Amino acid sequence: xxxxxxxxxxLKTYFHTFKGIVKAVDGVSFKLNKGEILGIVGESGxxxxxxxxxxxxxxxxxxxxxxxxxxxxxxxxxxxSEKEMKKIRGSKISMxxxxxxxxxxxxxxxxxxxxxxxxxxxxxNAEQRKQRCINLLDDVGIPQPExxxxxxxxxxxxxxxxxxxxxxxLAAEPELIIADEPTTALDVTIQAQIxxxxxxxxxxxxxxxxxxxxDLAVVAxxxxxxIVLYCGQVMETGKIDDLIHxxxxxxxxxxxxxxxxxxxQKKRLxxxxxxxxxxxxxxxxCNYAPRCDYCQERCLxxxxxxxxxxxxxxxxxxxxxxxxGSHE
Amino acid sequence: xxxxxxxxxLKQRFDLHSDFLDKIKFKNGKFSFVNKRVKAVxxxxxxxxxxxxxxxxxxxxxxxxxxxxxxxxxxxxxxxxIIFNGEDISNYNYKEMLPVRRNIQMxxxxxxxxxxxRQxxxxxxxxxxxxxxxxxxxxxxxxxxxxIIEKVGLRRxxxxxxxxxxxxxxxxxxxIARSLAVEPEFIIADEPVSALDVSIQAQIxxxxxxxxxxxxxxxxxIAHDLSVVKHISDRLGVMYLGFLVEKGNxxxxxxxxxxxxxxxxxxxxxxxxxANLDEIIELEGQVPDPVNLPQGCCFHSRCPYSxxxxxxxxxxxxxxxxxxxxxxxxx
Amino acid sequence: MAETNKIGKDxxxxxxxxxxxxxxxxxxxxxxxxxxxxxxTIIIIIFLLMATIGPLLVTQNPYNLSEIQLxxxxxxxxxxxxxxxxxxxGTDSQGRDILSSVVYGSRISLFIGLTxxxxxxxxxTVLGLAAGYFGGKIDSFIMRIADIQLSFPATLIALFIMxxxxxxxxxxxIALTLVGWVIYARTVRGATLSEKKKEYVEAxxxxxxxxxxxxxxxxxxxxMTSMIVIATIQVGTFIxxxxxxxxxxVGVPVTRPSLGLLVKNGFDxxxxxxxxxxxxxxxxxxxxxxxxxxxxxxxxDELNPRLK
Numbered sequence: 001x002x003x004x005x006x007x008x009x010x011l012k013t014y015f016h017t018f019k020g021i022v023k024a025v026d027g028v029s030f031k032l033n034k035g036e037i038l039g040i041v042g043e044s045g046x047x048x049x050x051x052x053x054x055x056x057x058x059x060x061x062x063x064x065x066x067x068x069x070x071x072x073x074x075x076x077x078x079x080x081s082e083k084e085m086k087k088i089r090g091s092k093i094s095m096x097x098x099x100x101x102x103x104x105x106x107x108x109x110x111x112x113x114x115x116x117x118x119x120x121x122x123x124x125n126a127e128q129r130k131q132r133c134i135n136l137l138d139d140v141g142i143p144q145p146e147x148x149x150x151x152x153x154x155x156x157x158x159x160x161x162x163x164x165x166x167x168x169x170l171a172a173e174p175e176l177i178i179a180d181e182p183t184t185a186l187d188v189t190i191q192a193q194i195x196x197x198x199x200x201x202x203x204x205x206x207x208x209x210x211x212x213x214x215d216l217a218v219v220a221x222x223x224x225x226x227i228v229l230y231c232g233q234v235m236e237t238g239k240i241d242d243l244i245h246x247x248x249x250x251x252x253x254x255x256x257x258x259x260x261x262x263x264x265q266k267k268r269l270x271x272x273x274x275x276x277x278x279x280x281x282x283x284x285x286c287n288y289a290p291r292c293d294y295c296q297e298r299c300l301x302x303x304x305x306x307x308x309x310x311x312x313x314x315x316x317x318x319x320x321x322x323x324x325g326s327h328e
Numbered sequence: 329x330x331x332x333x334x335x336x337x338l339k340q341r342f343d344l345h346s347d348f349l350d351k352i353k354f355k356n357g358k359f360s361f362v363n364k365r366v367k368a369v370x371x372x373x374x375x376x377x378x379x380x381x382x383x384x385x386x387x388x389x390x391x392x393x394x395x396x397x398x399x400x401x402x403x404x405x406x407x408x409x410i411i412f413n414g415e416d417i418s419n420y421n422y423k424e425m426l427p428v429r430r431n432i433q434m435x436x437x438x439x440x441x442x443x444x445x446r447q448x449x450x451x452x453x454x455x456x457x458x459x460x461x462x463x464x465x466x467x468x469x470x471x472x473x474x475x476i477i478e479k480v481g482l483r484r485x486x487x488x489x490x491x492x493x494x495x496x497x498x499x500x501x502x503x504i505a506r507s508l509a510v511e512p513e514f515i516i517a518d519e520p521v522s523a524l525d526v527s528i529q530a531q532i533x534x535x536x537x538x539x540x541x542x543x544x545x546x547x548x549x550i551a552h553d554l555s556v557v558k559h560i561s562d563r564l565g566v567m568y569l570g571f572l573v574e575k576g577n578x579x580x581x582x583x584x585x586x587x588x589x590x591x592x593x594x595x596x597x598x599x600x601x602x603a604n605l606d607e608i609i610e611l612e613g614q615v616p617d618p619v620n621l622p623q624g625c626c627f628h629s630r631c632p633y634s635x636x637x638x639x640x641x642x643x644x645x646x647x648x649x650x651x652x653x654x655x656x657x658x659x
Numbered sequence: 660m661a662e663t664n665k666i667g668k669d670x671x672x673x674x675x676x677x678x679x680x681x682x683x684x685x686x687x688x689x690x691x692x693x694x695x696x697x698x699x700t701i702i703i704i705i706f707l708l709m710a711t712i713g714p715l716l717v718t719q720n721p722y723n724l725s726e727i728q729l730x731x732x733x734x735x736x737x738x739x740x741x742x743x744x745x746x747x748x749g750t751d752s753q754g755r756d757i758l759s760s761v762v763y764g765s766r767i768s769l770f771i772g773l774t775x776x777x778x779x780x781x782x783x784t785v786l787g788l789a790a791g792y793f794g795g796k797i798d799s800f801i802m803r804i805a806d807i808q809l810s811f812p813a814t815l816i817a818l819f820i821m822x823x824x825x826x827x828x829x830x831x832x833i834a835l836t837l838v839g840w841v842i843y844a845r846t847v848r849g850a851t852l853s854e855k856k857k858e859y860v861e862a863x864x865x866x867x868x869x870x871x872x873x874x875x876x877x878x879x880x881x882x883m884t885s886m887i888v889i890a891t892i893q894v895g896t897f898i899x900x901x902x903x904x905x906x907x908x909v910g911v912p913v914t915r916p917s918l919g920l921l922v923k924n925g926f927d928x929x930x931x932x933x934x935x936x937x938x939x940x941x942x943x944x945x946x947x948x949x950x951x952x953x954x955x956x957x958x959x960d961e962l963n964p965r966l967k
Contacts, residue, residue, distance in 0.1 A: 043525035187387035192596035258530030260559035442858035446880035
């Protein structure tokens, strides 16, 4: 029985800047089940990080959540006060950031930083907290956890720091972890270890994970389902195997094809022409139309609505590709 | 042999403490002078033929960027030879380097930091031309500048803009255009696409390849992304802790990696063609401190196949088949 | 030929766009909405007008003895009993019109503030660039001098120099420069250190540009913003330092009184009931420095890369 943990409905987060309104997230909807890993992919400016921050309501001026519902266990987070959100952040939903160098406070030991989360969100006493810290560090694969408790972040390597951050994120046994580019700053060998660790922990503890990344290969290896964002809108969503092997949105198709593959002999990469449109002057109709190989007149005039084409495979395109990669 | 660049036993060292006072240590009632040095590049050998793309891969801190910046003499080499077009430029001074600089250019990693934010696009491109007297006056430079920026896919009405008015991919095009301005033979590309989005990355890689076809450049291409290196290079070298552990023909290395580090590195690359998270070779421990290099093989502390000899003797690069060399005692 | 003419025209058209570019910039947008900054600018403009064309508008030149009548002495401001509108802010013990004195005084105060700032920013920036770019011994030498300088209060050093060199605008400028260069040297050195690590500087070296060109064409334009912020605030600081020195009797000569000296002159007769002779120059100093600081605060928030 799959249980729904998080449902985002028609989320709109706009930034009111001096040049005009930036629709960073413009009508994004998705569901996340318990124990599921959902990937949010897209290029910079796609709105993937803003989506993550919106769920935690960590949107600062000049940004504002304009519309939508964020139902977490049936409760709408959009209506929660800052005080109520503080109780949820770290305990029920925690976040892992991109840069392992700056997300730990250099002035406190690892034990103090993980202990603080426990202090705020649990009723453990000092001894229990220490024991829990040791267990957590052990879980994330830090050798000799007891000896490492009193270490400061600068005594850890990048990979070890990211492990410590994951330990802190897991501390209060959250139901949902939002990981924003958790391995982008790491080397490949370390990235592989961290990804493997995250996948293992999430599956063991039946936690849900929202993995935000620009790296399609990481998504392919990690997630159950994914949504592809472009200019703040969902282009395509579905099971990861369907997305990777049978994409039906021309953008997903183009992205997948522009990645150089290890077992591929092509001399020229197929590329998506042009660049992400200026967020102040989004095109009329479909946002992707100006770069799309299959663009037709209708695409330039009418904004496509997201619709289900195959079971669990939804797309926002007037003329989606068939699953064989050809055009219908 | 038609070598454009030959690097022989190149070494690079940096002082850990740059301030004189930091080097004086007080221990056991005595002052002593300690000069700790970071051993960034430790005797690297490779050569690049005319028209060839040589890829240099490795993880952060392995010395690949330092190698590149030493070749282009942003740092003075500690020892070793850099032979470019038959001339050993390793001891050239500023004046002697000037004509060489016309022939070696560099494309940088960070499209935001590599352009002077107060210079307009036209000045960024015209500055090197005017400095090296490639053009006779500003008008000629202007016409040539327009020509170059169109070649990298920018439009002539962009010429008057400042860098902040461009996107990341466009800035990287500007960086490429700047390196083209002096009509070099050899371009060092230091992670030119790692800061870019996937769709833009493909555009830039294609431009680099097209330009190579048109002008017959050679590239030294540095990247940590193996699929990018595989795509663009003809030959490559794998670096670890300032040593080249494996080098040779791209196909041979990718189809049959021999060094344990190369194997681990290749296994860790995520691919979109199905999960291989379970197949990765996990390396124990961390990269050793480059201030105190380990005895013997640089990789022995993390190598799953480490033998007693690995801790004592440093393996040399040995040719195991034509154009495929590996530095490992296993072979 | 047609091509090059067209290019020439392109450049012409684009030069006109510079003003438009500025008016459409984020900087100007934020400026328009920052009321303190606008008030500050208005105050500064009023003072600049006062200093330039003010002398043409006021009724007397307070330092032309033939225009001064001893009979007019001790006149209170116009709105107080016994005052007249001929002397809106009253007169001092010699019959000088306070308003005219203030206008002439602002001129001297502003001149000293601005020139002092220009001199010290020039010297400080050159030294800071050299220290930051070349590092090593040059850096250590310049920065140790700066450290020694900073270990004494600025006013004390200026006071010391002035009491040896004697009153005079030239000596005052020397003293202010000697006190003021340090802050530029330190800031510019710091900014240079962070700029020189950036890849565009390496790109300049790869091209083969000599250090001189890299410093002037690439680094200097990028450290200018932090300088502008300091420079603005420093004009205010210098006006205050000058006022302090003049009040202590070692600043400008008596024949060319600045606002500070006017305060002192008025202060001498303050207890004989002439409150207006020192109050009004004092208020004008306050207003001017207040205006400068409000604009300076805006510039600091807007141009400081760390806050962005």
